[in-house]
Amino acid sequence: MNETAFAQLSTLLSGLILFFGIALLWRRSLHAYIDAFQWQSAVLAALLVIVGYFEQDVELYLVAVIFFVLKVIVIPRYLNRLETRVGGEREMRPYVNAATSLVVSGALVLLAYVITRPLVMASTLPTRGGLPLAIGLVFVGLFVVITRKKALTQVVGFLVIENGIALMAVLGTFGIPFIVELGVSLDLLMGFLVMQVFIYHIHGTFESIDVEQLNQLKH
Amino acid sequence: MLFLLLLLPPLVAALLAFVVQPYRSGVGRINALLSLIALAAALALVGPTLAGSDTPTFGPGDLLRADSLSALLLVCVTGVATLTLVLSPGVGRPATYSPGQLRRYQIFINLFIAAMLLAVVANNVGVMWIAIEATTIFSAFIIPLTLTKASVEASWKYILISSVGIALAFAGTVLGYFDFVSLVGESANALNWPVLLAVAHKLNPDVMRLAFAFILVGYGTKAGIAPLHTWKPDAYGEAPAPLSALMSSALFAVAMYAILRWKAVVDGTVGTSYTDGLLLALGLISLGVAAFSLVLSKNYKRLLAYSSLEHTGLICLGLGLGPLGTFAALLHLINHTLAKSLVFFIAGDTEEAYGSSQIEQVHGLLTARPWTGGLWAVGLLALIGLPPFGLFVSEFLIMQAGFALHQPVLMGVTLALLAIAFVSIIRHLNRMLYGEPRLAQPNRAVAAEQWIKFAPLWVNVALLVLLGLTLPGPVQTLLTRSVEIVTK
Numbered sequence: 001m002n003e004t005a006f007a008q009l010s011t012l013l014s015g016l017i018l019f020f021g022i023a024l025l026w027r028r029s030l031h032a033y034i035d036a037f038q039w040q041s042a043v044l045a046a047l048l049v050i051v052g053y054f055e056q057d058v059e060l061y062l063v064a065v066i067f068f069v070l071k072v073i074v075i076p077r078y079l080n081r082l083e084t085r086v087g088g089e090r091e092m093r094p095y096v097n098a099a100t101s102l103v104v105s106g107a108l109v110l111l112a113y114v115i116t117r118p119l120v121m122a123s124t125l126p127t128r129g130g131l132p133l134a135i136g137l138v139f140v141g142l143f144v145v146i147t148r149k150k151a152l153t154q155v156v157g158f159l160v161i162e163n164g165i166a167l168m169a170v171l172g173t174f175g176i177p178f179i180v181e182l183g184v185s186l187d188l189l190m191g192f193l194v195m196q197v198f199i200y201h202i203h204g205t206f207e208s209i210d211v212e213q214l215n216q217l218k219h
Numbered sequence: 220m221l222f223l224l225l226l227l228p229p230l231v232a233a234l235l236a237f238v239v240q241p242y243r244s245g246v247g248r249i250n251a252l253l254s255l256i257a258l259a260a261a262l263a264l265v266g267p268t269l270a271g272s273d274t275p276t277f278g279p280g281d282l283l284r285a286d287s288l289s290a291l292l293l294v295c296v297t298g299v300a301t302l303t304l305v306l307s308p309g310v311g312r313p314a315t316y317s318p319g320q321l322r323r324y325q326i327f328i329n330l331f332i333a334a335m336l337l338a339v340v341a342n343n344v345g346v347m348w349i350a351i352e353a354t355t356i357f358s359a360f361i362i363p364l365t366l367t368k369a370s371v372e373a374s375w376k377y378i379l380i381s382s383v384g385i386a387l388a389f390a391g392t393v394l395g396y397f398d399f400v401s402l403v404g405e406s407a408n409a410l411n412w413p414v415l416l417a418v419a420h421k422l423n424p425d426v427m428r429l430a431f432a433f434i435l436v437g438y439g440t441k442a443g444i445a446p447l448h449t450w451k452p453d454a455y456g457e458a459p460a461p462l463s464a465l466m467s468s469a470l471f472a473v474a475m476y477a478i479l480r481w482k483a484v485v486d487g488t489v490g491t492s493y494t495d496g497l498l499l500a501l502g503l504i505s506l507g508v509a510a511f512s513l514v515l516s517k518n519y520k521r522l523l524a525y526s527s528l529e530h531t532g533l534i535c536l537g538l539g540l541g542p543l544g545t546f547a548a549l550l551h552l553i554n555h556t557l558a559k560s561l562v563f564f565i566a567g568d569t570e571e572a573y574g575s576s577q578i579e580q581v582h583g584l585l586t587a588r589p590w591t592g593g594l595w596a597v598g599l600l601a602l603i604g605l606p607p608f609g610l611f612v613s614e615f616l617i618m619q620a621g622f623a624l625h626q627p628v629l630m631g632v633t634l635a636l637l638a639i640a641f642v643s644i645i646r647h648l649n650r651m652l653y654g655e656p657r658l659a660q661p662n663r664a665v666a667a668e669q670w671i672k673f674a675p676l677w678v679n680v681a682l683l684v685l686l687g688l689t690l691p692g693p694v695q696t697l698l699t700r701s702v703e704i705v706t707k
Contacts, residue, residue, distance in 0.1 A: 118425030161386045172397040180345030187352040201371045214372040
């Protein structure tokens with residue numbers, strides 16, 4: 001496939017990935033959060049395959065498979081199981097309402113474009129157009145973590161940040177060295193499992209996963 | 220070979236604790252002995268630095284490497300690790316935890332130690348990141364050793380804030396790699412420190428500035444630099460005291476190590492003024508937040524966390540003040556490791572004795588528990604920077620570096636904040652040491668038991684006094700070489 005088509009396709013897919021991240025800001029039910037994350041990860045895995053095809057890099061196919069298995073199958077399954085056990089609550093009235101959140105996310109993506117100008121100019125890769133979208137996704141993920149009131153949605157926000165960084169790695173460098181990629185995936189899985197365990201603990205001790213209740217520790 | 224002797228003991232210890240079910244105190248004793256092996260290996264790795272010979276490496280593609288900065292950190296981490304394992308609950312004295320909890324504690328604390336050691340000797344930036352992320356995961360398992368509302372809250376905040384921070388540090392790492400690849404093309408050892416340092420002057424300045432911003436925010440969250448420190452008081456307050464000791468001295472040092480390594484690379488690209496400016500600003504903010512929080516402290520373990528924040532601020536200030544400041548900051552790191560670990564162990568014992576970690580519940584330490592009270596006094600006086608303890612020397616050197624670089628206003632503000640911290644801590648110390656104790660009067664047997672229990676901590680005190688009175692040759696060589704690596 002020729003280079004401009006590849007560049008446009010990668011930017012389009014990055015935009016779609018960012019869209020799923022922003023979708024988190026107006027969904028209310030926990031199940032919708034997990035769904036959006038699943039779709040986002042699937043598109044990201046597809047992008048990994050496309051980049052692997054263009055670069056003739058077999059390693060990227062392997063990374064795409066690991067990514068798909070981890071983030072589209074394993075983690076959402078754990079999340080859904082978690083949601084049935086401790087969920088049944090909706091993310092009612094997060095700290096910032098939906099309309100303001102969307103405006104803020106627009107501003108964050110704009111900020112990302114400004115910040116990543118030197119990156120885009122320094123790069124010669126055809127996929128560099130999507131780099132601002134990747135950093136934008138990281139910022140949106142951060143915003144989700146800060147403004148959510150339910151522990152489960154905070155975890156999904158964290159996973160979205162990780163997706164943003166993975167996207168940045170793919171677009172900017174066509175992936176990072178494989179051994180590092182492997183270790184990062186392992187760390188991510190373990191980190192997620194730990195968070196999952198903690199949400200069970202929170203539910204067990206507080207009878208809810210509302211993080212507003214986690215306010216005992218002060219001066 | 221030495222690297223194996225360094226990394227295998229904690230892994231074997233964790234495996235042993237995993238296999239032996241239910242927990243027996245022999246496991247704790249064996250693990251303590253294993254940690255001595257790691258300590259010996261770390262000290263042996265300092266040897267090549269002092270002799271001026273080649274840097275020891277290990278593994279395919281130089282996977283592990285121990286230059287003087289790494290060796291310095293290794294000694295700090297293994298030193299505190301040994302102390303922790305010797306003074307852990309369930310090692311030869313009746314414990315307040317169940318066998319299941321003790322087993323979990325032994326498994327994860329050894330894995331935690333192994334991860335920290337790996338982070339310090341990893342030659343590859345990515346492997347270092349993986350190890351530091353692993354430390355978050357392993358330590359998060361032990362904070363809520365007893366499941367209470369407070370400990371669950373503390374550990375949730377810890378793991379969420381730390382994971383987000385580490386993710387941002389990874390973003391910075393990827394940006395650094397991106398810059399390298401754009402310049403040089405893909406390479407298998409692109410993420411190795413010596414390689415990055417060698418090409419630093421050719422990298423794109425704007426990209427490296429952005430990368431360092433992410434790195435500082437990311438690893439700064441782990442180190443507990445304000446305003447990303449909010450997890451610290453909660454986590455240190457709720458975690459079992461040995462873990463708090465390990466986290467506040469060793470883990471903090473490892474996080475600062477990561478920032479320092481990246482600073483060396485970024486300085487090679489954009490010059491020192493950018494990173495210095497950021498570190499000075501954050502250091503001052505940390506010191507300020509710490510000083511005022513210390514005034515309001517009601518819980519002595521949280522007070523120690525704010526004291527950590529104060530020293531974090533001082534070390535950041537030092538790192539931003541050129542080679543002399545960096546030397547002072549590294550010396551301060553060593554001194555802080557010694558003092559902070561000492562005080563946390565005492566705090567743990569006090570909590571057991573008085574049943575509470577609130578300052579107002581603790582009175583009359585000098586009458587009820589003279590040895591504990593004495594060590595509290597020594598530890599806190601050391602932490603506020605009084606001679607003859609080492610922290611006075613390193614703080615003095617930081618001031619000297621500041622004045623040498625014509626920053627009198629900055630140093631003046633620093634001194635004022637240090638004075639506020641000084642007065643606050645003395646006030647709290649007075650309230651705890653004197654007054655009517657709420658315990659039964661001590662008898663000789665109790666006092667004798669305590670003397671033996673705290674015997675290892677007197678090593679800390681001795682080293683603090685040694686570093687406060689002189690700077691031994693080997694330490695000076697180690698520090699000088701480390702500074703050279705970072706400020707070339």
